[in-house]
Amino acid sequence: MNLKLATTATGSQSTNPNPNEGGKRQTVDLGNGSEVVFITRFLSLEDSWKWFDYLNKEIPWIRPTIRVFGRSCLQPRDTCYVASAGLPELSYSGYQPHAYSWDDFPPLKDILEAVHKAFPGSSFNSLLLNRYKGGNDYVGWHADDEKLYGSTPEIASVSFGCDREFLLKKKPSKMSQDKRVEGEPPSKRSKKSNHSDQHLFTLKHGSLLLMRGYTQRDWVHSVPKRAKAEATRINLTFRLVL
Numbered sequence: 001m002n003l004k005l006a007t008t009a010t011g012s013q014s015t016n017p018n019p020n021e022g023g024k025r026q027t028v029d030l031g032n033g034s035e036v037v038f039i040t041r042f043l044s045l046e047d048s049w050k051w052f053d054y055l056n057k058e059i060p061w062i063r064p065t066i067r068v069f070g071r072s073c074l075q076p077r078d079t080c081y082v083a084s085a086g087l088p089e090l091s092y093s094g095y096q097p098h099a100y101s102w103d104d105f106p107p108l109k110d111i112l113e114a115v116h117k118a119f120p121g122s123s124f125n126s127l128l129l130n131r132y133k134g135g136n137d138y139v140g141w142h143a144d145d146e147k148l149y150g151s152t153p154e155i156a157s158v159s160f161g162c163d164r165e166f167l168l169k170k171k172p173s174k175m176s177q178d179k180r181v182e183g184e185p186p187s188k189r190s191k192k193s194n195h196s197d198q199h200l201f202t203l204k205h206g207s208l209l210l211m212r213g214y215t216q217r218d219w220v221h222s223v224p225k226r227a228k229a230e231a232t233r234i235n236l237t238f239r240l241v242l
């Protein structure tokens with residue numbers, strides 16, 4: 001298996017432009033216009049615990065019934081949805097979450113502001129929240145490729161609480177999605193690429209992971225079950241609905 005651990009991957013490292021942000025940001029070029037930016041210590045530990053406690057207590061978490069491969073099942077994690085007024089409604093796996101307003105949970109606006117500061121060229125107007133109440137909760141392989149996010153969605157994911165592994169796996173390649181060199185056989189091309197087709201990031205308390213470019217078109221991601229991850233994890237995924 002060709003799996004790259006983010007902590008040892010040869011992604012470029014740069015000094016952070018946000019002085020409040022600890023540590024370095026790591027940019028991992030996934031190839032063909034897909035990219036991940038990872039900041040391990042995006043928020044201070046103190047702020048992160050303050051926000052964890054707030055979110056754990058104040059968010060009206062629900063565990064909806066969704067449809068997977070034609071069957072109804074309980075979503076294997078808690079969820080909530082926040083969006084700016086007037087946006088088209090989100091719907092996934094046959095489920096349409098109620099859209100709360102940013103004003104319902106003012107601390108979310110502070111976290112959004114920190115994300116916008118770290119990525120001044122990016123803009124987010126909606127937020128899907130996830131709560132994993134232990135290692136049995138998970139999110140299966142998927143891409144956040146709903147039409148309302150457009151063709152190159154940017155998704156900024158902020159994590160609180162228990163460390164969990166975040167996996168990225170390249171979708172089976174379609175000729176139309178690959179940048180091809182005319183006349184070169186596929187076997188030669190794949191040997192030449194030094195891009196890995198799987199990546200693993202450990203999403204720690206206070207970290208931020210941004211997916212952009214064609215990541216949702218060409219890759220799938222998951223947070224698998226982990227028996228040893230006993231504590232609660234909360235994850236915020238900021239998105240832009242067009």
Ligand SMILES: O=C(O)CCC(=O)C(=O)O
Pocket residue numbers: 128130139144157166203221223235237
């Ligand atoms: O919990 C995470 O880190 C990922 C969540 C996710 O992929 C999603 O909400 O679409």
Ligand SMILES: [Fe+2]
Pocket residue numbers: 142143144221
């Ligand atoms: Fe996702």
